[in-house]
Amino acid sequence: MAMSGGSDDGQPMMDINTTPLIDVMLVLLIMFIITIPIQTHAVKVDLPVNDPNQKQPAIDPVKNKVSIDPTGAIFWNGTPVDRVRLQQYLEQSVTMNPEPELHFQPDPKAKYEVVDQVLAVIKRSNVTKLGFIGNEQYYNDF
Known part of the structure; x- marks a missing residue:
C-alpha cells in the first residue's frame, strides 16, 4: 500500500520508492x-x-667510443x-643500418698529431654521427 504524500487530499502517492x-x-x-578475478x-x-667466456662484438650497434690515452695509444670501445x-671497424660501422654513434x-695530454691522425681516419671512413666527449674539461683553458 502506498502512503500519503503528506498532503491531506487523501490521494495515494504515485511515485515509486527507488531507495530499495x-x-x-x-x-x-x-x-x-569482489568476484572479478x-x-x-x-x-x-x-x-x-x-x-663470461662469450666474446663481445667489436662493433656496438648503438654507439662506439674511440679514445686516445696520453701515450698516444688508440682504443676502440x-x-x-x-x-x-680502426679504419676497418669504422667502415663496418658505417654500413650498419642505422649507423651507430x-x-x-x-685525453687532454694526448699529442695533437695523434688526435689529428685519428680524426683524419674518421673523416676518410665517412662517419656521419660523430660526437666529441669530454670537451667540458677544457672550458677553463680559454
Whole structure:
C-alpha cells in the first residue's frame, strides 16, 4: 500500500520508492567487483644467459667510443687498436643500418698529431654521427 504524500487530499502517492532499488544495485555492484578475478599482466621474455667466456662484438650497434690515452695509444670501445684496425671497424660501422654513434674522447695530454691522425681516419671512413666527449674539461683553458 502506498502512503500519503503528506498532503491531506487523501490521494495515494504515485511515485515509486527507488531507495530499495538503489540499495540492491549497490550490493550487486560490490559483489560483482569482489568476484572479478585479479588480472595479471605478464610479459614473457627470454633473457640471455650471461656467459663470461662469450666474446663481445667489436662493433656496438648503438654507439662506439674511440679514445686516445696520453701515450698516444688508440682504443676502440676500450680495446687497443692501430689505425688500420680502426679504419676497418669504422667502415663496418658505417654500413650498419642505422649507423651507430661514434664518441671521440682524446685525453687532454694526448699529442695533437695523434688526435689529428685519428680524426683524419674518421673523416676518410665517412662517419656521419660523430660526437666529441669530454670537451667540458677544457672550458677553463680559454
